[in-house]
Amino acid sequence: MSTTPSPPNSPEASSSTKRKSVRPPSIVVETLGATTSETKEGLRKINNYLLKKEIGRGAFGTVHLGIDENTNTEYAIKEFSKSRLRKKEQMDLFRSGGPRGRRLMGLGVGRAAAAAKSSNPLDLVRGEMAVLKKLNHPHIVRLFEVLDDPSGDSLYMVFEMMHKGVLMEIEVDQVAKPFSEDVARRYFKEMMLGIEYLHANDIVHRDIKPDNLLLSKEDVLKIVDFGVSEIFVKGNDRLKKSAGSPAFMAPELCVAKHGEVSGKATDIWSMGVTLYCMVFGKTPFVSTNLLELYEMIKDAPIDFGDKSGNLLDLLQRVLDRNPDTRITMKELRNHAWITNDDTETMISEEDNCDVVTEVTEEEMNNAIKSIASIFAVIKAVSKFKRHSRSLSQQSLNKMMAEVKLEEESKKSSTLI
Template sequence: MDVRGRMLKETLDAKVTEAEGGERRLNHYVIKRVLGSGSFGIVHLALDTDSNTLVAIKEFSKTKLRKQQAMKNGGIYGAFRGRGRGRGRGAAPGAAAANGGHAALAAAKSDNPIDLVRGEIAILKKLNHNNVVKLFEVLDDPNQDSLFMVFELCEKGALMDISLERSAQPLPTDLSRQYFQEILLGIEYLHEHDIAHRDIKPDNMLISKDGTLKIVDFGVSEIFTREIGTVNKSAGSPAFYAPEMCVARHGDLSAKLLDIWAIGVTLYCMSFGRLPFNGRSMLDLYESIRSQEPQYPPGIDPRLKDLLEKLLAKNPDDRITMDQLRVHPWVTDNGRLPMVSKEQNCESLVTEITQSDVDAAVVQVRSLFTVLKAVSKLKNLGRAPGSSGDLFPA
């Protein structure tokens, strides 16, 4: 049972059935409808009959996962091997290596990309924070390219629909401050787990039924080495790239500071309803990010302008840190709305990832969604990605 009192059910063999009335089931999940589609596939709305709660079942491409892992030196086991995770949290997959190295050895010999990331998934399943979407279960069909992740559902959808071509209505200051604090708390928690999100943007900030912001979509996340904390591959959405990413052959970059920059772009979007940098092409966009300063409207709160300038500092060494963000006058409204302490925010850090956690990270299922996906695609033929009802972006 997880710390929220929900049973994490591990199923050795699952199947899809369809009743005479057309109800489709995946074990204890009743598939309701398609929420949306995107680059990673289809997102289904489902009812978990064990808990009588709605969930989102998200498809994820193993081919893309394989490519992503190939870019990590030695895969996740190479990153973790031989080090602790700090604060006495255990060595995660490295602990398995210390205990005979069975998991690492199996991953090294396996052709299945899922075996390379079982340790990562084991960590993600144990994350427990109010502002980080909860991953309940991961299902892998060895006969298909996709694996399927069962997440808590965020009924109110994305924080904001914004892009290079599309502006949005700015949020009221009080709501923007509330959501910004929640983003900071969630990202701080991830960073304390040595996880850089790498794709922070309004699309990946969803709002739950009770109005809580949840950080989602770890498709390009990096679990990095605490002692180094760097990445050398570009990832995420170009409009949210930091200047140091917009340079060819940029070498190793601070993963945390890349996230800090993207937090700044997100706050700019929330405050003004548009992106701070734009361009007629990717090269124009990169040049804008590298060399131009954002435009601020007349009468802007000087505290907000100061915060944005510190978040969007071109030199990463000049960028504001998470500890400084916590006490910034705009964030706390001059101390009237202080954030919970770092100790309180991170008290539910994962203390140990056992060999059992790694082994049970992914449930193998057979011929899971072959029929289900075909039916869904036929029913949604012609439906635009991200259309109304897309509560959990793919």
């Protein structure tokens, strides 16, 4: 799908420089008893969503343009085959030799035994849901609802619609039209903000590529497809298993029995390959033979064409084959190509990642206080009704104060 990016200084382009407000976690509706039907025109419906047309296809199902008939809002509805997902679960369980190890959050990866035994089909996509429920960021796609029709083979995930489609179509046998440096810089910075936020929330994406970067109607880049993402333990992003698309995999993942590697560093390599695609219209390594492709990623020289200056320096640092010396996210923020020689600003790391992902103890206490005060009002009104209607507002206020004092005394006694 061809896109016409907005100029870097347009209102749409400024989303990466605006201060982000604190955001609550996403709310995802889980609908177990959904119903599939068909319209007179032969279109399928799942509950209130009309599936208008197919707009994408993957290994486990299809993506439809869906319309919520109640609001007329457009959504991207991802349809999965439950039987294919279960087979995937069983294969993953067989390959791993049993359910053990880290919390891999893919389409059931590391959850095979639990999902196979569970009677809830939503467990087949629970991993991706777990990641998306944890997140709420302007450069990460929103998941709104997950539906299961118990009488059919399909599961449905309802995402926000990204009208402009993929960032760039990358094919093995052809070269796409590259972006200008200014446009590539803006999209790369938006991707950076999304990945930085993921890493701050202890998540590595593991499949960053242009296909998984979509553009909204307002030309804002958003990261999608958390099917092989992993939630890691705070402060330890070490991974043992390889995942993702081969052409975008880091060299340290292209080695048999590679042991533990840094998940963050592998994401940054994939970001580098994606940047290479933006400015050259192709991946740096091309082969239809998988083993040959892995060897090229590990050893083949990288052709940087006529690129020079800050862009060349960034490409060389982000595509550093040594993960220990590869550029980090903090270093990326200060790189001269990212800042355009200090002429462009970007939202700070603190503001970008300062997001509430769970209810705080203070908010819980405030909620409890609010409920307690409601009960106090109800008691006061009840007490007021038992007295003469001629009581003044002042008397009512006095009663309210007495009820509150009574409640506080009870609370103190309970605590003691």
